Amino acid sequence: MGILPAVLILTLLALLFGLLLGYASVRFHVEGDPIVDQIDALLPQTQCGQCGYAGCRPYAEAIAAGEADINRCPPGGEATMIALADLLGRDPVPLEDQEAAAKSKALARIIESDCIGCTLCFQACPVDAIIGAAKQMHTVIESECTGCELCVAPCPVECIVMEPIKETPETWRWPFPESNPWIREAPNGC
Template sequence: MPTSKPLADRIEDVLPQTQCTKCGYDGCRPYAEAIAAGAAEINQCPPGGAEGIARLSAVTGRKVIPLNPVNGLERPRAVAYIDEALCIGCTLCIQACPVDAIVGAGKLMHTVVPDLCTGCDLCVNPCPVDCIVMYPVTEATGWQAWTQADADAARERHDFRALRLRRDKQENDARLAEKAQAKLAAVNAIDPADAASAAALERKRAIIAAAMERARLKKEQESQ
């Protein structure tokens, strides 16, 4: 008989995957884990609304309770829009979008792909020129405005983005480590002409070694 999914996985499966953080957690997965651990209530997801609470109740066995207004209100689905005439190409909205729904490049115009936008509005506050607004695109609210297919697609994009960011960081860390090793090798290859030069080289070695050790400790902490 197949083993049942862990509770956190089953909870995550019924969340809308907007990744809006309105629940108070950094995305749908952390919220699911908090519910499973008994650290969060099932009424903290405004995008899911009343139906979302009912779904979470069915999975967890907890009593249906009203949406907590502290986390927000159940609203129609909205999509971000960038006023391209005002956009300065800072890329802050691109970095904030949890599902890669914004395209553009540094110092070039950005635009939102409406079909990919989850309406999380995380791109709005980082914009330094206030050129992003949220436009409602449905009259329905909660799960009536957002399908399971929408949620599944958003989850896939979010997970792919997280994978890409981890890969990019690993590649950048590897480049920095290689650069530090090259600098250290170059310093070690120098034959000091006098005591002052030797002392200067030793200071350089110490600086490079300290930087490499900080990078090692940071990598170790992130892996825990």
């Protein structure tokens, strides 16, 4: 008879706290900043940290707060910077790191025969594109790799190489409009 009242009391307390938490989640609900969501959608989602932030979302939050400029994303390049300028009503500015933006896109490849299974590379990978187990060979999932190169430096045996992406009809894109020879200005502004 002593256990039944204890179970009943605990059940009532759980119900009460559940109702309290449900009310609090509705009453104190905070919506995300829609401009941050729009900026984040324009960024390439490489999570590489080349902009100086831990990923694309923190960089988007810094842009929205006016703490960062729109020209710090080398993977996104000039196209992303112009899209951000259009969205935010700002003037386009030259990319902060022209050299990094001009570098050809590449994917990481692990020379599997040299891999010692140290796990340092997949600890460094921001998008979990490297798989393997401790003291076992690792490999890169090419479809997930963003080419950020963050896995190269931690490798103690230098078995990670960056290989340029081969151009195929599926991966080829026309250069930015300024370099398009088929688009010409009409004479006299017509």
